[in-house]
Amino acid sequence: MKMKRLGRTDMMVSELCLGTMTWGQQNTLEEGHAQMDWAQANGVNFFDVAEMYPSAPTADTCGRTEEIIGEWFTRSGKRADTILATKVAGPDEKLPWIRGGTSIFDSSNIRAAIEGSLRRLQTDYIDLYQLHWPDRGWTHFRKYGQTKANPDRGADRAETLDTLDALVKEGKIRAWGVSNDSPWGTMDWVRRCESTGKARIASIQNPYSLLNRVFDGGNAEISLNEDVSLLAYSPLAAGHLSGKYLNGQRPEGSRLALWPKRSGYTGENGVVATEKYVALAHKHGLDPSIMAHAFVYMQPFMTASIVGGTSIPQLEVALQATAVTLSDEVLAEIDVLHRLHTYPCP
Numbered sequence: 001m002k003m004k005r006l007g008r009t010d011m012m013v014s015e016l017c018l019g020t021m022t023w024g025q026q027n028t029l030e031e032g033h034a035q036m037d038w039a040q041a042n043g044v045n046f047f048d049v050a051e052m053y054p055s056a057p058t059a060d061t062c063g064r065t066e067e068i069i070g071e072w073f074t075r076s077g078k079r080a081d082t083i084l085a086t087k088v089a090g091p092d093e094k095l096p097w098i099r100g101g102t103s104i105f106d107s108s109n110i111r112a113a114i115e116g117s118l119r120r121l122q123t124d125y126i127d128l129y130q131l132h133w134p135d136r137g138w139t140h141f142r143k144y145g146q147t148k149a150n151p152d153r154g155a156d157r158a159e160t161l162d163t164l165d166a167l168v169k170e171g172k173i174r175a176w177g178v179s180n181d182s183p184w185g186t187m188d189w190v191r192r193c194e195s196t197g198k199a200r201i202a203s204i205q206n207p208y209s210l211l212n213r214v215f216d217g218g219n220a221e222i223s224l225n226e227d228v229s230l231l232a233y234s235p236l237a238a239g240h241l242s243g244k245y246l247n248g249q250r251p252e253g254s255r256l257a258l259w260p261k262r263s264g265y266t267g268e269n270g271v272v273a274t275e276k277y278v279a280l281a282h283k284h285g286l287d288p289s290i291m292a293h294a295f296v297y298m299q300p301f302m303t304a305s306i307v308g309g310t311s312i313p314q315l316e317v318a319l320q321a322t323a324v325t326l327s328d329e330v331l332a333e334i335d336v337l338h339r340l341h342t343y344p345c346p
Helices: 031-042 064-076 107-121 157-169 181-195 219-226 269-282 288-297 312-321 328-340
Strands: 003-005 012-014 016-019 045-047 082-089 126-131 173-179 201-207 229-233 302-307
Touching: 003 302, 003 312, 012 016, 012 302, 016 031, 016 064, 016 312, 031 064, 031 082, 031 312, 064 107, 082 107, 107 126, 107 157, 126 157, 126 201, 157 173, 157 181, 173 181, 173 229, 181 201, 201 219, 269 288, 269 328, 288 302, 288 312, 302 312
Parallel strands: 016 045, 016 302, 045 082, 082 126, 126 173, 173 201, 201 229, 229 302
Antiparallel strands: 003 012
16 A cells, blocks of 8 residues: 655555545444454555534434544554544534534634544544635535635634644644635645744645546645645545446445435536546446546545445455556546546536
8 A cells, every 4th residue: 555645744644545424324333343444454544534424414413424433443442553534514504513504614613623523533633634615605616616706704714723723732633634625725724824834734635536627727736836635535426437327327325326416427418428438448448446546546646535435345446446557548548538528517
């Protein structure tokens, strides 16, 4: 397993990061624990979670994923062997049970969030603490672009940074990062950190796959030149790039079967692009999932790819892909498809 440095910290993380958002909903506690055992046995030292998980939370399930991880730490005694990342939720009216759905990144909300996470995770520190999505009203990445000024609804960014810096000094977190953020948002944090000497932003967790390469357009250069590590999530575009949803298929228990409206790739453009990438993989004798995972691992600005699966065989495919180097011919054909289908989300 290849290990990479997380930002400018002293932490080395596996390039395959274990995603956990299905645990407590699509997966049981026992299945989550089996995945963590598998990960440790295969050189994966990096786990990613969030206070809101599982990914389609209800008032009853919210936070359950962190609890499952905490119970595994207690059972296995392997907390010190794990680089653990979790996240504080931003404002979301669809999550009223998380601090009223109005959680901005001020000191009171961040501190309330981390105390809850530490309790559920049965640990006294978080290795990487992330701002799950901007609190400033930035247009979501699926909307592809900023067309008006941000509404002034987020916390004072100086207060956010002061709080994160204080948590580092208190030993409650080792480093911090962002998620679902833009080039401006990321560089503004870099500027603030460097001008104040406060704890430096270490990472950005954004989607990255053959079907969603928005990161290429600005954030990639920041990751390369400013050492803000990309933690790429949804490398299979929510499972679409495996081909399992083509021809209207909805496998029982799959995300799209359970939540048919929670995908950005089911429109005509997404289906056409997926068909072409799957066909390209088959043309070259590749498993479509292997090709998709390998493409993400090969990006020079990528530190870790967050792989979540409801079964260990799905994780084993992602592990297998770490040893695959796509040929120049395959990469050239991927480039042709990308030019034709630059942004197949709706």
